[in-house]
Amino acid sequence: xxxxxxxxxxxxxxxxxxxxxxxxxxxxxxxxxxxxxxxxxxxxxxxxxxxxxxxxxxxxxxxxxxxxxxxxxxxxxxxxxxxxxxxxxxxxxxxxxxxxxxxxxxxxxxxxxxxxxxxxxxxxxxxxxxxxxxxx
Amino acid sequence: xxxxxxxxxxxxxxxxxxxxxxxxxxxxxxxxxxxxxxxxxxxxxxxxxxxxxxxxxxxxxxx
Numbered sequence: 001x002x003x004x005x006x007x008x009x010x011x012x013x014x015x016x017x018x019x020x021x022x023x024x025x026x027x028x029x030x031x032x033x034x035x036x037x038x039x040x041x042x043x044x045x046x047x048x049x050x051x052x053x054x055x056x057x058x059x060x061x062x063x064x065x066x067x068x069x070x071x072x073x074x075x076x077x078x079x080x081x082x083x084x085x086x087x088x089x090x091x092x093x094x095x096x097x098x099x100x101x102x103x104x105x106x107x108x109x110x111x112x113x114x115x116x117x118x119x120x121x122x123x124x125x126x127x128x129x130x131x132x133x134x135x136x
Numbered sequence: 137x138x139x140x141x142x143x144x145x146x147x148x149x150x151x152x153x154x155x156x157x158x159x160x161x162x163x164x165x166x167x168x169x170x171x172x173x174x175x176x177x178x179x180x181x182x183x184x185x186x187x188x189x190x191x192x193x194x195x196x197x198x199x
Contacts, residue, residue: 041172045163052156059142060149097141105142108149115153119160126164135165 019131033127053116062109083117154183
């Protein structure tokens with residue numbers, strides 16, 4: 001009987017590894033976490049909305065914030081932009097012309113890129129909750 | 137996107153934002169496709185109505 005005591009802890013560790021991996025997958029590729037959980041509609045919805053926001057933001061030539069900024073708004077912008085996962089790291093490829101903030105559309109693009117990251121972080125939390133069994 | 141550049145109007149940019157964010161909101165916490173579609177439509181309309189409402193309220197400040 002004493003040998004059975006460590007089992008719950010072992011079970012907890014095994015269960016906690018899955019949700020963490022799902023959350024990381026959902027962050028790297030928007031919708032991938034839901035895809036792994038077989039939530040097809042949510043996966044498609046998140047991929048299209050996050051991808052659409054990022055691509056539109058880059059087409060509007062919005063600014064992508066870099067890390068290490070001394071400005072608090074720059075740091076918050078970096079966190080928001082980083083939320084879009086792979087799309088953040090593809091910024092140089094997708095927005096090869098660089099940002100253009102001399103027009104209002106560039107400013108809109110900056111907001112859309114940040115919104116994409118925030119929306120993807122919502123998706124990460126949703127996927128993590130489903131993997132933990134807390135959400136439907 | 138490489139080579140692609142768009143310059144929508146203020147209202148056009150707001151519509152793109154409202155459409156895509158409404159889709160994301162509808163993807164969370166709704167089970168049936170019909171419920172999601174209805175939620176996305178309502179959220180999209182509310183984004184537009186509230187956006188135009190705020191713009192209308194701020195119009196005197198721009199003059």
